[in-house]
Structures are given as structure tokens and as C-alpha cells.
Amino acid sequence: MAAKKTVLTVFTSVGLLAATACTSSSNGNGETAESDRLTTTTAPGTAQVDRVTWALPYGEPTTLDPAKVGDYSPQTVGANLCDTLTRMNADFSERPGLAEKVTWSNDSTLVLDLRPGVTFWDGSPMTPEDVVFSLERQRDPKTQALYGNYLTAVTSIKATGPHQVTLRTKEFDQTLPKALSTSFGAVSKKAYTEQAGAAYGTARGGLMCTGPFKLGSWKSGGSITLERNDSYWDADLKPKARRIEFRFITNNNSLTGALLSGEVDGTYELPPSSATALARTDKGAVHLGPSTQNVLLIPGNAASPAADRKVLDALSLVIDREALIKNVFGGDATTLKSLVPPFTWHGDKAAARYDAAYAALPDTPKPDAAKARKLVAQADPLTRPLVAAIPAGDQRSLQAMTFIQAAAEKIDVDIKIKQLQPTEMSSLFYDPSARESLDLILTFGYVGMPDPASYVAESVTPGGIFNWTNYDNPEVTRLLEQARTASDPDASATAYAKAQALFTPTTPAVFLATTHERMFMNKRVSGAPASFAYMSMPWAAHLGGTDK
Numbered sequence: 001m002a003a004k005k006t007v008l009t010v011f012t013s014v015g016l017l018a019a020t021a022c023t024s025s026s027n028g029n030g031e032t033a034e035s036d037r038l039t040t041t042t043a044p045g046t047a048q049v050d051r052v053t054w055a056l057p058y059g060e061p062t063t064l065d066p067a068k069v070g071d072y073s074p075q076t077v078g079a080n081l082c083d084t085l086t087r088m089n090a091d092f093s094e095r096p097g098l099a100e101k102v103t104w105s106n107d108s109t110l111v112l113d114l115r116p117g118v119t120f121w122d123g124s125p126m127t128p129e130d131v132v133f134s135l136e137r138q139r140d141p142k143t144q145a146l147y148g149n150y151l152t153a154v155t156s157i158k159a160t161g162p163h164q165v166t167l168r169t170k171e172f173d174q175t176l177p178k179a180l181s182t183s184f185g186a187v188s189k190k191a192y193t194e195q196a197g198a199a200y201g202t203a204r205g206g207l208m209c210t211g212p213f214k215l216g217s218w219k220s221g222g223s224i225t226l227e228r229n230d231s232y233w234d235a236d237l238k239p240k241a242r243r244i245e246f247r248f249i250t251n252n253n254s255l256t257g258a259l260l261s262g263e264v265d266g267t268y269e270l271p272p273s274s275a276t277a278l279a280r281t282d283k284g285a286v287h288l289g290p291s292t293q294n295v296l297l298i299p300g301n302a303a304s305p306a307a308d309r310k311v312l313d314a315l316s317l318v319i320d321r322e323a324l325i326k327n328v329f330g331g332d333a334t335t336l337k338s339l340v341p342p343f344t345w346h347g348d349k350a351a352a353r354y355d356a357a358y359a360a361l362p363d364t365p366k367p368d369a370a371k372a373r374k375l376v377a378q379a380d381p382l383t384r385p386l387v388a389a390i391p392a393g394d395q396r397s398l399q400a401m402t403f404i405q406a407a408a409e410k411i412d413v414d415i416k417i418k419q420l421q422p423t424e425m426s427s428l429f430y431d432p433s434a435r436e437s438l439d440l441i442l443t444f445g446y447v448g449m450p451d452p453a454s455y456v457a458e459s460v461t462p463g464g465i466f467n468w469t470n471y472d473n474p475e476v477t478r479l480l481e482q483a484r485t486a487s488d489p490d491a492s493a494t495a496y497a498k499a500q501a502l503f504t505p506t507t508p509a510v511f512l513a514t515t516h517e518r519m520f521m522n523k524r525v526s527g528a529p530a531s532f533a534y535m536s537m538p539w540a541a542h543l544g545g546t547d548k
Contacts, residue, residue: 049543080539082183134190
């Protein structure tokens, strides 16, 4: 039995408190360099501001229900609405949130000591019953939640005091407290959620949470407006912006024009073409931050000829990653050596061990068409073009896939690009039948919490939702399970490192790049975090005016 272990008890002094802190980044060959271009935060905005307008370049969310949000737009909005039990910092470390202390009292008991005095937007107090309900609905099939798997090892969730909730588990699970900093750990009011039913989180059903902003209005096809929660519990994070208006602008040219004119104050996920146009404007600045995003080329199913390791290795050898990064991502990315970008463990206690293991991986390959051709000759003959899927209308995906297509032609591999509508693209990740006619899928994914093992497990263990080729290495599965259940951070990192050394060269995927977070902000406001951690933190509460 482990000794009593407090996971989160005090606020960390890194991340948001270091307004000009830069972060280390890997060049993809195991060498770590300090980049002045990357920063986790921006200078604080000190003045009150009536309204800030922010763009959503991925379009209108389908829901803001925290149990169901798993994409850029809903998380960009929702992170400011529904507080989580623990909270992400801009450097991807964690600190207390609605739970002021999270403690493993033994290897099978996780105790959440809740913060007293927290109220929902309607003024009613947040209770342990609300917390129990919010967690339990994650594994209720009727909810259709995205994160119920985090509760696999949990046997019970009960209120054990006026400000306490206790989770009983089958075994120690180091993933569980980390997951509480994502939308999985968001707390909704039980009575409101039950009354709203399936409409909870929609324009019709609304929300009831505890965050620094409350849902003001949602005009389908137009905008979502958040209003400041003047009764917010966190005195250090009282919003300076009275309203935040989100506009759905998916066209790159329209987005660029709106930012240049000042009609829109800012956006995350700024497209490369917009960044080029905005680089010289005096209206504001482009900010680059570290990210957990990854760009991968993966087979659509086990029966595809693209699932042949020789074919994948040939494609990997013929793609010039440095040219891809320069020409498609505007230089705002680095090469990637495995499934998980290094920023994922940046705030972990065992970060040095993770860094060393990543550095020890083989360098990303340099282009070698001759060697690639030999691998293609050794594989089963390709009797038809490989069909590669990308989202329709996504200029970045089209440019990247066109680049890969041209590279493949050098080794006589014919790739046909198929553009899928958003609903079709989304179905690929959950419906195997939707992938049957596809050989390759270009994915722009991301790791949502500081836990590489849980992310990788979904791709390389049997039954994982992203394990589309039935990859199965029992030793990898054992090591990832060991990483999940180890109570010592160094032991967990060591187990992951051993698994990483095994799955990196064998998992059916071509690792292309990890993109930097790219954000534009008008000079009249400042304070927004610049890193990809914005997806899981109340970033808009940091915004303030600059009197410029």
C-alpha cells in the first residue's frame, strides 16, 4: 500500500506567473534548444475591456457539454465556462481547481477535497452531489460521453463529506488525477443538467457551470457570446473582459481580413497563410507557443496495402520533413520522432527522464528515395492508387497531402486524395466501416493532458479507439499498463520510455511534425496564454485591455 500521496495541494509558481517564460523545444533529433520564438504566455492585460471578439477557425461547435467536447472549437469556448476539478497551467503543469486538494490516501482511494464557497452561475452552491453526478454521467451510455474510459478502474464515486468526494479504484491510476484537469473533470449542476436532458450543452439546452464566464447567447450560424461571471470564486482570476464574442470564421481569407481590420481581436489556430499576411501589421502580433499537437499519416485499416510496414517506411523515407515544415507550416513546427510531442510531459516531475528517452530515439530519417524504392519492391505489389483522406476545405491538410503525394510519386507510389466533409471525417475516428475504403488518413491530432501513456494506449493497445490496424505487442501493452499504475513518477516514466522504444519503430504510422501553437491577438488586448494548454484552461479570463 502506498503512503498517503497528495497530488495537488498548492498553486504552482510556473506557467502563467512567468509572463515572458520561454519553453524548450526539440529539433526532432534529440537535441534541445531554447527558442525565443516560443512562449507559454503573453504580457498581462491590466485594463477592463467591454468586449473581446475571438474567431473560431474550425467553425461552430455542435455542443458545449463538457462530457462531449473533444475538438478545437468547443474546447476553445467551453474551457472558459465549465471549471474543472484540477486546472491546467500554460506550461502543461497542473494546479488545484474546484478541488483544492487531490490525495491518494492509499493505492485504491482518491480523495477530492472540494473548495468551499464555489457557486454556479445561478448562485446555488456547488455540492459533492454535483461532482459525483458530473463524473458518473461520464460512464452512463445515455450521455454518449467521450471520456468514460478514464473511469475504467473506478469502482465507486461517493460524497464522503460536506466538501469531499472519494473515488474507489481497483488499483492506483496515475492518469485519473491528470484527467481531472480536462473537460472530463468539469462540474455541471446536477438539477439543471437532468432537466435539460439530451439538450444540455446546446443552444437550446444551455449550460450551468461555475466558470469565469457564463453562456450569454448562442446564435446558430453566427456567434456565441459569453458574459462575465461577476460572482466568480477565484479572486486571482476575475475576468477583465465583460463579454467574449466568438465568431465562426472558417474561410482563411475572411479570417485574415477580419483580423487586419480589427473586426476580430484574436484567434487560436491561426492558419499559416493568415500568419504570413499578419506578420507585418501594426494591429497586433502573432504569438507562437509550444504545443502537444501531432501530424501523422496513418493507415485506415489493417487490410490496406498501406498498413504494410515496408510501404509506410518507404513513405517515411521519401518525405522531406524539413521542406514540409517550411512550405506547409510556415516554419512553425518541428519534426516528430514518435507519437507524442515532448511538450506533453513538460510539467511532469519526471520530465528529465521523458526527455532523455525521447532524445535516445532514432533521428527522424533524411530523404532517401533509393532506399525507399527498395522497400516498395520488397512489399506486396501496389495494384491501385492509395486513397488518402483529408477534411474538405482545409487548406493546410490539402497542402500537406499534396506535398506527400508528390514525394510518393518519386518512388512510383500513386496516392489519390479524397476530401471528406466534416461529419464524414469525424466518423472515421469512431466507425471502422467508414475507413474500409481508405488507405491513408492525414491526422492533425493533439494530446489533451500531461499523460503520454494514456494517449499512446489508445493507438497501440488492443481495443484502443485509434488502433485501426489491430497493432498488438503484449510487451508494449504491459509496459503502458505499468506506466499507468505506477505511483512513482520516475517509475511511470521509465515504463513509458521502455514502451516508447518498442512501439515507435513498429506502430503503423508516419510521424511528420509537431506544430507550434499560433495565435494572433490585437494590440488593444493582452494576457492570453500562447501555448496549446489554452484548450484546457480558462484562457479568456486572463485577457485584459492595454489602453493601446
